[in-house]
Amino acid sequence: MKDLVARKNILEKAYDPSDFRAIGHQMIDLLSDHLERVQVDQDHPVLPYQDPEDMLSYWQKDFSSDSDIADVFQKIVKNSISVHHPRYIGHQVAVPAFISSLAGLISDLLSNGTGVYEMGMAANAIEKIVTDLVANKIGYTNEASGVLTSGGSLANLTALLAARKAKAPTAVWENGHQEKLAVMVSEESHYCIDRAARILGLGEEGIIKVPVDKSFKINTLLLDEYLQKAQSEGLHIIAIIGCASSTATGSYDDLNTLADFAEQNDLWFHVDGAHGAGVVFSEKYKHLADGISRADSVVIDFHKMLMTPALNTGLIFKKAEDAYKTFEQKAQYLWDSQHTKEWYNSGKRTFECTKLMMSIKVYAILKTYGEEIFEQNIDTLYGLASVFAQMVKERTNFELALTPEANIINFRYINSDRKNLSTLNAAIRQTLITSGKFYIVQTRIDDELYLRTTIMNPLTKEEDLLALLDEIERIAISLD
Ligand SMILES: Cc1ncc(COP(=O)(O)O)c(C=O)c1O
Known part of the structure; x- marks a missing residue:
């Protein structure tokens, strides 16, 4: 009985709004102090590097100690890389705009699953606004539509699933693979494309990596030769993927030439713009992604060039119906029919069942500062x-x-x-x-x-x- 009471008290404590307020205030102070420090003090380490084993024993010691949670939060900040430090010049992770991180706290607290409308009314409506805005920037018409999903890797996989649905000669979703399918991409593409193709069951020979030219762009002069060789080996090419930009060097493929090639050969044209498709927002740099509006699908990571915390990715389809066709599947407990197209049940178009309220993190930036x-x-x-x-x-x-x-x-x-x-x-x-x-x-x-x-x-x-x-x-x- 005593145990039961104690346990009940713990549960009540875990949901005590006044604790949330008190700890929350302390946490905001801690993070604000941290941000002030890293932004002005050049001598403050960007990365307080420690060997992995040392880091593990540090946390094992903490775990068995009676340090309180404020202490723990402080230690986490102290032992993490600071992307807000001006001398963080490393991986392609956005330095989150603070307003976006604060919106993230709302997502983590409200924990709306968002896959179905009722479990994310605001998040789903806002997701439509945000993805429509990006579709418009890409240059798509109002036939386009998009979803947000957790990361460029998952979004690229989803786009290739849509490509397979649209271009495979037989229905793979229903009957499994009947033909040897393949995709074409630059050898400089991000490794997630290779992984996605393998997950799709295309195997090594189903990923045709076209060499790059001296600017690290896909060598478009080789496209016909690679296509014909693959076809002569019995492969059925479903898609060509353009990099905008590539990960290692930031080079933009010639998207117009890839679009022509896709049109001539009836291929799906996908653009992996996880890193660089954000240029659609810039008058000065949008020419780098010329031709992007001709793609059937585009991936764009907000958590790279568009200032949100990770993960936050837009997957935008030129034709809304392609998005709905990707995952046609019954899920009676979620929605009545697999065939209806409701923008407000975003789970119909993503692999994820439950997902974060990503849209509000983009929206918070747009509402506070405008798309400029x-x-x-x-x-x-x-x-x-x-x-x-x-x-x-x-x-x-x-x-x-x-x-x-x-x-x-x-x-x-x-x-x-x-x-x-x-x-x-x-x-x-x-x-x-x-x-x-x-x-x-x-x-x-x-x-x-x-x-x-x-x-x-x-x-x-x-x-x-x-x-x-x-x-x-x-x-x-x-x-x-
Ligand atoms: C071009 C490109 N595509 C895809 C990805 C994978 O994106 P994510 O890390 O959001 O899964 C990256 C990551 O660096 C990338 O640079």
């Missing part, structure tokens, strides 16, 4: 990337891999004998990130290791980038 903020963000980040590329070019000890089109810049330190550059640059990066002063990543280009930076933070300044090059130089000399 996306344009400003893109223009600032892409603009700064080209300034940085110029800085790299002007330094004798550095080499630029290619002139960036997007905000992804690949470069490396070079010494006079140009020996072991991959090993040297890997060591530079390791020293740099464990110092906590900057966060950058690395990639391989033509089998050589390059330092890779993605300028994601609109508060990063030219001084930060100059300081990065100085620091790399200093580390390189100390390693030599």
